[in-house]
Amino acid sequence: xxxxxxxxxxxxxxxxxxxxxxxxxxxxxxxxxxxxxxxxxxxxxxxxxxxxxxxxxxxxxxxxxxxxxxxxxxxxxxxxxxxxxxxxxxxxxxxxxxxxxxxxxxxxxxxxxxxxxxxxxxxxxxxxxxxxxxxxxxxxxxxxxxxxxxxxxxxxxxxxxxxxxxxxxxxxxxxxxxxxxxxxxxxxxxxxxxxxxx
Amino acid sequence: xxxxxxxxxxxxxxxxxxxxxxxxxxxxxxxxxxxxxxxxxxxxxxxxxxxxxxxxxxxxxxxxxxxxxxxxxxxxxxxxxxxxxxxxxxxxxxxxxxxxxxxxxxxxxxxxxxxxxxxxxxxxxxxxxxxxxxxxxxxxxxxxxxxxxxxxxxxxxxxxxxxxxxxxxxxxxxxxxxxxxxxxxxxxxxxxxxxxxxxxxxxxxxxxxxxxxxxxxxxxxxxxxxxxxxxxxxxxxxxxxxxxxxxxxxxxxxxxxxxxxxxxxxxxxxxxxxxxxxxxxxxxxxxxxxxxxxxxxxxxxxxxxxxxxxxxxxxxxxxxxxxxxxxxxxxxxxxxxxxxxxxxxxxxxxxxxxxxxxxxxxxxxxxxxxxxxxxxxxxxxxxxxxxxxxxxxxxxxxxxxxxxxxxxxxxxxxxxxx
Numbered sequence: 001x002x003x004x005x006x007x008x009x010x011x012x013x014x015x016x017x018x019x020x021x022x023x024x025x026x027x028x029x030x031x032x033x034x035x036x037x038x039x040x041x042x043x044x045x046x047x048x049x050x051x052x053x054x055x056x057x058x059x060x061x062x063x064x065x066x067x068x069x070x071x072x073x074x075x076x077x078x079x080x081x082x083x084x085x086x087x088x089x090x091x092x093x094x095x096x097x098x099x100x101x102x103x104x105x106x107x108x109x110x111x112x113x114x115x116x117x118x119x120x121x122x123x124x125x126x127x128x129x130x131x132x133x134x135x136x137x138x139x140x141x142x143x144x145x146x147x148x149x150x151x152x153x154x155x156x157x158x159x160x161x162x163x164x165x166x167x168x169x170x171x172x173x174x175x176x177x178x179x180x181x182x183x184x185x186x187x188x189x190x191x192x193x194x195x196x197x198x
Numbered sequence: 199x200x201x202x203x204x205x206x207x208x209x210x211x212x213x214x215x216x217x218x219x220x221x222x223x224x225x226x227x228x229x230x231x232x233x234x235x236x237x238x239x240x241x242x243x244x245x246x247x248x249x250x251x252x253x254x255x256x257x258x259x260x261x262x263x264x265x266x267x268x269x270x271x272x273x274x275x276x277x278x279x280x281x282x283x284x285x286x287x288x289x290x291x292x293x294x295x296x297x298x299x300x301x302x303x304x305x306x307x308x309x310x311x312x313x314x315x316x317x318x319x320x321x322x323x324x325x326x327x328x329x330x331x332x333x334x335x336x337x338x339x340x341x342x343x344x345x346x347x348x349x350x351x352x353x354x355x356x357x358x359x360x361x362x363x364x365x366x367x368x369x370x371x372x373x374x375x376x377x378x379x380x381x382x383x384x385x386x387x388x389x390x391x392x393x394x395x396x397x398x399x400x401x402x403x404x405x406x407x408x409x410x411x412x413x414x415x416x417x418x419x420x421x422x423x424x425x426x427x428x429x430x431x432x433x434x435x436x437x438x439x440x441x442x443x444x445x446x447x448x449x450x451x452x453x454x455x456x457x458x459x460x461x462x463x464x465x466x467x468x469x470x471x472x473x474x475x476x477x478x479x480x481x482x483x484x485x486x487x488x489x490x491x492x493x494x495x496x497x498x499x500x501x502x503x504x505x506x507x508x509x510x511x512x513x514x515x516x517x518x519x520x521x522x523x524x525x526x527x528x529x530x531x532x533x534x535x536x537x538x539x540x541x542x543x544x545x546x547x548x549x550x551x552x553x554x555x556x557x558x559x560x561x562x563x564x565x566x567x568x569x570x571x572x573x574x575x576x577x578x579x580x581x582x583x584x585x586x587x588x589x590x591x592x593x594x595x596x597x598x599x600x601x602x603x604x605x606x607x608x609x610x611x612x613x614x615x616x
Contacts, residue, residue: 002241002296003303004443006404006451007359011295014400016393018354028237029253032260035235117259165269165276165335166325172371173317175300176453178513 033120037089040096040118045153047074047091050098053149057141066140073097073133079126080119093119094130099154101134102146203338206274207345225274231282232275236264238292239319242312244304251312258315261289265322269329273339280330281353293323294363300370301453301513303446303506324368330355331379333386347387356383358390358397365457366450373461380462394465398472404451405481411436411444412492414484433492441496442507445489449510452517459524466528475525476554479565482518483558486511515564522561523569526551531574534581545578549589556596563604571597 002008011017051070058066077094078085085093096118100111107127115127138146209225223229239261242254268279268286279286297320307313329335333346341349350356361380368376384390409415413430433441459466469475489511498504530544530551538544552571555562565571575590601608 004447004450005295006401006447006454007363008295009404009407010359010362010397010400013403014359014397016396017357017359029256029260032235032237035233039233113259117256163270164266165329169325169328169375171321171324173320174371176366176370176457177300178509179516 030120033118036118037092041088041092043153045095045099045150047095049153050095053146054137054141057146062140066137069133069137069140070094073130073137076126076130076133080115080122080130082119097130098134098137099150101131102138102150104131107131205340205342205345206277207342207349209274211274226277226281228278228282230275230278232279234264234267234279234283234285236283236285236289237261238289239296240292241296241298242308244308246308251308255311255315258319261293262315262318262322264289265319265326269322269325273335276329277341277349280355281349287353287355290323290326291360293319294360294367297323297367299366299450299453301449301510303442320367324364324372327356327364328375328379331383333382343386347383347389350383351387351389356390358393361462362454362458365461366454369457369461376461381464384462384464391468394468395472398469398474401451401455402474402477404447405477405485408444408448408451409481409484411440412485412488414488433488434495438496438498441492442503445493445507445510445514448485448489449514449517452514452521456517456521456524459521459528463524463528466525470525470529475522475551478518478522478525479555479558479561482515482522482561482564486515486518486564487560516568519561519565519568522565526574531577534577541581545582545585548574548578549593552593553596556593556600559600559604562597562600563606563608566597566601567609 054066054070055063073094074090077097078090080097081089081093097115100114101107104111107124111131112124112127115122206225210222211225211230212220212222213230215221237257237260240254240257242251246254264286268276271279298316307316330350333343334340361383365376365380406415411431413432413435431440433444436444459469493504493508493511496504526548530548533544534541534548552574555565562571572594575594578585579590
């Protein structure tokens with residue numbers, strides 16, 4: 001809870017601010033994760049595209065093994081996203097895991113954080129399993145430019161249009177501090193003896 | 199993409215709707231807002247458990263990611279988001295409401311990760327507000343100034359408390375940029391001046407509330423008090439928590455007000471016209487000695503807390519004195535120094551204020567110590583040689599008497615022989 005503030009009083013007792021309050025509960029972290037999943041799903045790379053790419057870039061002899069890895073990846077995704085979610089959500093999660101791990105050599109802090117930010121708490125074994133699946137898939141598709149395939153869809157890695165506002169503006173983190181006591185004028189803290197003689 | 203060299207508020211764009219049909223719509227249109235869902239900021243409490251720290255970090259990363267996305271948007275898309283996305287407005291508002299001030303108790307972050315997230319958020323929020331206060335980003339990207347003023351005001355993108363929060367959060371290190379922002383907001387939307395006027399009585403009510411809580415002002419003085427009525431609260435008698443809260447409230451109020459008036463001196467005239475200076479002096483006179491007295495009389499188990507509260511009280515005193523000086527300087531002394539036409543009127547006002555301070559002895563001494571009244575009187579004498587000497591002598595004698603009656607010795611002026 002914030003300590004009492006002057007501006008808090010101004011917001012409560014003056015009529016110079018917006019009165020109706022936006023419901024903060026509508027924006028809890030769970031809702032935010034769902035929104036991020038929804039936005040991710042719109043980015044363009046679908047499970048069907050991944051499936052076709054993996055199948056098309058593999059000779060028939062190895063296709064069975066690739067299909068098995070894709071199946072394993074879906075299973076790991078199901079554990080991460082939660083079994084109560086539908087097939088579509090699981091497939092989007094599997095795509096996310098492929099994007100996250102395709103150029104990584106282990107499950108690091110950054111990857112763990114990215115998965116948690118997207119899906120919330122998850123079993124670490126599922127992350128390890130999905131990492132292993134992705135590593136095997138990438139390994140079997142070494143010459144097929146899987147990086148380029150993913151990059152062409154993955155907006156997370158695309159540079160934003162134009163430059164970010166404020167990039168060239170200096171910002172200072174300096175903030176107001178309490179005055180050093182010795183610089184203040186004489187405080188007069190001593191109790192003044194009040195005379196009650198009239 | 200919107201057309202160049204036409205203000206954003208007049209631009210039309212052609213976009214495809216959900217069914218793939220082409221349609222023309224205003225560049226600044228709610229349908230052009232993108233789905234994002236910004237989460238509100240929540241401050242981390244000093245005694246947060248690891249799970250709460252983790253939640254703070256996660257929330258911080260969401261906000262940061264979204265604000266970086268926002269700042270990277272082209273001009274037209276940025277404004278569609280700012281105007282039509284309430285979750286974004288709420289996120290920015292929640293930051294200025296809840297972000298820890300450097301003067302809060304235990305405001306230091308609990309871990310390097312928290313500090314880093316807080317620093318990054320602080321910067322991103324500032325740039326979001328800076329961009330919102332800029333109506334012309336480049337030759338191609340701009341909004342008609344009057345329309346810009348209306349957009350800010352009607353959508354509450356800025357309001358007076360928010361600008362005060364911005365000043366206390368960012369005013370130390372980024373005063374120049376903040377001044378440009380707030381100057382521009384008030385310039386493009388003069389309605390903020392009337393909001394400022396409406397705000398002054400509420401600030402005075404805050405002063406009254408503090409006085410009431412200390413038992414220095416009766417809430418309903420006109421009504422007779424029953425003999426068996428509850429005793430008035432006093433600064434000595436209240437709980438330690440209440441006492442600390444009052445000092446923190448005073449510290450926040452005085453620091454916020456001072457930060458705002460320093461960054462935006464044009465507001466001084468509004469405060470001055472509502473008789474704020476006299477009220478500030480009399481508030482100081484009542485509350486400062488009372489709280490100081492209570493602080494020394496109360497028994498604190500934790501001596502470091504007592505010391506800390508004392509520092510905040512001293513800090514508040516100084517900010518109040520500096521605020522009084524800012525008001526006097528920008529409304530009366532500065533015009534005299536600049537040789538304004540009605541110098542006589544300004545000089546008269548300064549003298550009137552100083553004379554009214556004579557009854558607020560503690561305030562007078564403290565003010566005189568920081569901003570010697572003699573110097574200002576000398577300035578008046580130089581600017582207006584015909585000034586009434588009897589009056590200035592009376593005033594200076596009054597200042598001298600105030601020092602004597604307080605039993606304090608005025609420190610020698612810098613450069614004078616010891």
